[in-house]
Every structure is written in C-alpha cells, then in structure tokens.
Amino acid sequence: MNSSGAGLPGITYLAIMALLTSIGALATDIMLPALGMIGRDLGVGNINHSTLVVTAFFLGMAIGQLLVGPLADAYGRKPVVIWGYALFILGCVLSMFADSWPLMVAARVFQGIAASAPRVIAVAIVRDEYKGRSMARIMSIIMAVFILAPILAPLLGQGLIYIGGWRATFAGLVLIAVPSVMWFHWAIAETLPREHRRAFRPRIIADGIRQVCSSRMSVVCLVVMGLIGGPFIGYLGTARQIYQDIYGVGDMFVIYFSVGSVFAGAGSLLNARLVLRLGMRWLAGAAIAALTVMSAALWGWMLLDGAVAFWLFMVWQVSFIFCIGMIFGNLQSLAMEPLGHVAGLAAAIFGAGSTFISLPLSWMVSGYFGDTVAPLLIGFAVSGALSLGLMLAAGRR
Template sequence: MSDPSRPKAGFAEYIALVALLISIGALGTDIMLPALDAISRDLGAPRITDGHFLVTAFFLGLAAGQLVVGPLADSYGRKPVIYAGYGVFIAGCLVSGLTESWAVMLAGRVLQGVGAAAPRIVAVAMVRDQYEGRAMARIMSIAMAAFIIVPIIAPALGQGLIHLGGWRMTFVGLVVLALAVLVWFALRQVETLARADRRAFRLSNIGAGLVEIARTRVALGYTLTAGLMYGMFVGYLGAAQQIFQGIYGVGELFAAYFALASTALGAAALVNAALVMRLGMRRLTWLALLALTGLSFTVWALGPLLGGPLPLPLFLLWQLAVFFCVGITFGNLNALALEPLGHMAGLGAAFVGSLATFLSLPLAAAISGRITTAVTPLIAGFALLGLAACFTMFWTNRGRPD
C-alpha cells in the first residue's frame, strides 16, 4: 500500500505469514511444555509443579505488551513495530536460556511475552487493514488452521531439542525460528497502513480511543467473551504436562497426545472458514459455545458416577469435542470485536488482545493450579467459563441469537 514497488505475498503465502506471526505466542509456550518440570527443578522453583508459572509469565508479558504495540503500530506503521517486537522476543529468549535463577527465568519469560505481543497483535491489525466482517473472519480462520500446525509439532520439536542439549536448547530453537520468520516477513510483506491513515502517538489520542472502544458494546462484549475462552485454553496449556504425564502417565508420548488435541482446533478453523460466509460469525459462535458448555457439564456430572478417575479415552473424546468448539470461536470473536474498530485497528487489536489476555490469566491460574491428581478441575473450568461466555455473548447481542 504505502510502497507498492515492494514484492507482495500471494494469498497462500500471505496466510502462511499471518499464521506464523500470530503463532509466536503458541510457539513460545508449547515448545517448552515437555521441559517445565526440568526447568523448575534445575532453577530451584518452590515446587516442581510450579512450571505452569512459566506459561503464566509469558502471557502476562503478552498482555502488557499489547497495550503498547497497538498504538505504536497505528502511529509508525505495522512493519517497524513487528521488527522491534521480534528484537525484544529474542532478547527475552537469551535471558531465559542463559540464566541460573528461577526469578530471572520468569522475568525473561515476561520479556518474551512483551516481544511476542507485537507480531501477535499487529498481524491482526494488518489483516483488518485489508479485510472486515465475515471476510476477515474467513482469513483469520484459515490462518488459524495453518497456525495450528505449531502446537501440533512444537512439543515434539521441544522434546527433540531437549534430547540434543537440555531444556536450554528450546530457547535456541525459538531464536532460530524467530529470525527465520522475521527475514521472510521483511522480504515479502508490504506495509498495510498508509501514512495518511496514521494516528499521532499522543496519550490524549490513545485515551480517547480507549474510551470510544469501552463504550462500544460489541467491541467490549466480544472481548470479554474472548477472555473467558482464553482463560480455559491457557489453563489447559499450563496443566497439559501434568495431565498427560503426571495423571495419565503417558511419558514420552506427551507430544503425541498434545498434538491430537490440537488437530481439533485446526479442523474447527477449516470448518469455520468454509461456513462463516454463509452462516455468519455470531450463529457459529453461539452453536460452539452452547455445545462446549453442554458437553462439559455432562462429563463433569458423569465423573462421580464412574467411581474413579476419568478414563483417558473419555477425557480425550471430551477434549477433542470441546477444542473443536474453541477453534470455531477464536477467529470469529476477534473479527466480531474488531468489526466496529477499523478506523483504529492497531489500538483496537491491542485493546481486544490485552483485555482478553489479562482477564484470562487469573481464570487460567485458578484452573491449572487445581489440577494435581485429577482432570475434574479442567472440565469444571470449561463448563463454568463456557456458561459465563454464553451469558456475556447474550448481553452483547442484547438477547438476539444472531
């Protein structure tokens, strides 16, 4: 747009780039899931199960970083902010990979999250620059389907790196992958925000924009709904290793079981991309939320009747079903929240991403911190947060189903 002489990625390449930019958050957490216990033990964490704080610290930085990168991207353009974000992310990886201190490790993880906020949020604003409404939801759904390859392969990649050189090699892997995506992005993606459309970086402008967003019922309501969905998902991420290796004892097969659940997210994204133009974002999201909530309450109620721990096959069936529902909602909720905010897509994406992430953190901690010897807290968390999401979306739409 601002420099039409630059090479522009074709549609398939554009989708792949967006997916990789968005996936830096998933990559930053999933690649080290097999190493959480080892990191906690080697760096002297208070408890061996405190590894989930490495996930929470990353998302804390991600939430804080989004508050800054959105307004910056509206002022200085999309590409410079993404460049800076990758630099901060790589610095955080180096801090975490070299430290001998648990506290410094957590600080490095926060720094990684701050850096990851730039590509994660600005990529969404970049899509909003060029698409809106159902078309944006379709693009985001296809990107999510491509993005889902990351959580499928990342734990296995992490295990391979750990075998090569211990848990510190996972951070080396993150640096190498970040540099590769950064070079690809620099060479093939044009700037999508024309200079004439940029907003001066003033606190008064940011404050006025935030007030406008907060008063926009649709933006606020769908952001809160997204935060509830993120809460259950991040809660699962923080407890995934404990669930599969600690409770079910799958050992080295952890990466395979984690990948199995991730395929449901990818399948849902493809289904959503195929249906969203015909059925609409709201209707699909409603159906997914109702199914997720009903399934979770049903399995939660079945638990005591089984007279023991939930069998692994039943847990996997529930997980595949509800993750399919989660996958339907992710692309739609972002597009719905940003639909009225096209004139300030960077700040809007920052608000949506930051508020949703901040809301998700205590909810995720409440779920993952309770998972020790059974998966019941996870299922209960999905049921209760799903119900809350249904009520929030009902309020957002003023009682209308679509």
C-alpha cells in the first residue's frame, strides 16, 4: 500500500488503467456524430429522444456496478474484468445489428452493464495499492491519459461513419476492446489476495454497504458526483445538437468537441501536481465553485442579451471541462479513502449511486433542450451550488 505519494506506477499500468476507465467514454463519445442518423434509421419520432443511446448505456452501467463490485471482492479483480469485456463485445454486436429502436436501447443497456466491470474495477485496483492523496494523484494521471478517449472517439466515430455508416462505430468498439482485454490479462497481476476476499453472500454484502454508508464524507462525495455528473451527461447527449443545430458548425462539431476535451486532461494534470500540497477536498471544492460561478454568470448574460455567442460558449465549455478534470478524480479518491477493505463494493456503490442521481438530471437537461443552451447552464449552476453547499457542510462537521 502506497499512501505517501513518493512514487508513481509505470507507464504500462497507467495506460491499462486508463483503458479500463475509458471504456464508458469510448462507448458513448464514438457515436455522438451518429445520434441523429441512428434515430432516423430506427424510426425515432422526436430527435431529442435519440440521446437515449447515451443515457441507456449509463443506466446499464449503474445497474451493472451493483453486481460487479461484490463479485470483484469475492472472486478477484481480473476474472470480473475479463468477463465484463467479453459481454461488452457481445453487446457491441447486438447494437451493431439492431433493427428497431427498442432493440437498440436494450442492447445499449446490456452494453453498459458489461462495461461497468472494467470501469468500476479499475478504481478498486488503484485503491488496492494506493490511498488518500497518493490515490488522487494516480487517478489524476490516469484521467489525463483517459481524456484521449473523448478527444479521439468522436473523430474515430466520424471516420467510421464515412466508411460504413453508424453501425461501423460498434465494430470499432470491438476492435478496441479485444486488444485491451488481452493486454490487461497479460500485464496486470491480481491485486486482491485470496485471504482478503469477501464471500458473495447477502449478509456480507449488506455489511459492506453499511460500512460504506457510515462514512459521511463518502456519501457526500457520492451525491456530489451525481449532481455534477447529471448536467455533464446531458452535455454529452446534446453536444451534437448544440454545435450543429444552434451554432451550425456541421462536421466541425467533432473538432470543437475534442478541443474541449483537451482541457479536461489539462485539469487532471494540474490536479496531479497540486493534490499532494493542497489536498483533495480543497481542489474539488475550488473547481466546483468555479464551475458554478461561470455557469451562473453565463446564464445571467443570456437573460440580458438573449443569446450566447459561439466564442463565448467555447470559453465556457473549455473552462467547465477543465474544472471537471479536477473534480471527479478527487471526489473518487476522497470517497474511497476509508474503504480499502471493501474497495470493489465501495467503487460499485459510488459509481451506481452517482449515476442514478445523474440520469434524471441529464434527462431534464436533454428533454428541455431546444434552440438554446439555457438548460445546460441552469443545470450546472444549480447542481454546482447544491454540491458546493454539501461540501462546505460536510467539511464543518
């Protein structure tokens, strides 16, 4: 266990953990350019409903995490990750050949359930070997590598669409998943010894849940991750419409979206440099405060001026994504710090719980989307203010 922050793991470890962590981002961002086409081809009446391709995946991830966390604590990290990848590949194939909208949504839920395994267990693997500020530093570096996914995935998706239509995006995910799971199997050792495993029994799981919920700061971090994640998922679902329908940038959408993603990596790298000195709670709180003020200010500007110019939206976008790069890694590490003995279950509860909070908020942002970015700004301003209040209240106790 490394808690001092004296050393960093090797490049191979960081790259593989980033791959595991990025599976969800890849599976959503790669098809952002195709959402409209998928909706039209499968007979979706309201184009806003095509964002269900994104939210169904996140719903599946939320459900799956509640299962894979206890399984990883009972049977080890590696077997559950490998099975998760295998089922994820099956989900990609089902999505690729979906010929109706209900089948597509169901396949995406299944795909999300499977993708929850590598996503959650990557956090548990890091927690098995690091804790506290040291874990936050490692997670920040992993997130900086991970951010290549939302940078490259829309570009890759656009290229695949030109080659083979929207169904080719799922084939691309298969081609990424197969070498990823093989590399993980060969390069990463099991991090949970047999003597530290917890039986997969209802009583044992219930005891672990009680321990997770007994940590006030961990619960606050879960809620805050959900509050901030809601409008962020809403942003992912409506990004194509914002860029193409409101600002008319056409196929340049993927470029502008990727530019924003670069700033999340910058935020993560800055966090890795500062976290050992300033701490997780301070950095997360400062980033949430900045995100809240920026969103409220732009919302106020919109009320006065009636519109948000494209350059002003881009300034806000790169700024809020920079803050996102400093928020989630710190919150995850802060939440996991006292729970190393139930790391798999804890990571699952945080992932699932925050997603269940995020999804209704994201549906509100997506559902009210029209010809304005106001729902997005309101979502971040209100969620950010609530999050900041919770963080401040928890810090006083």
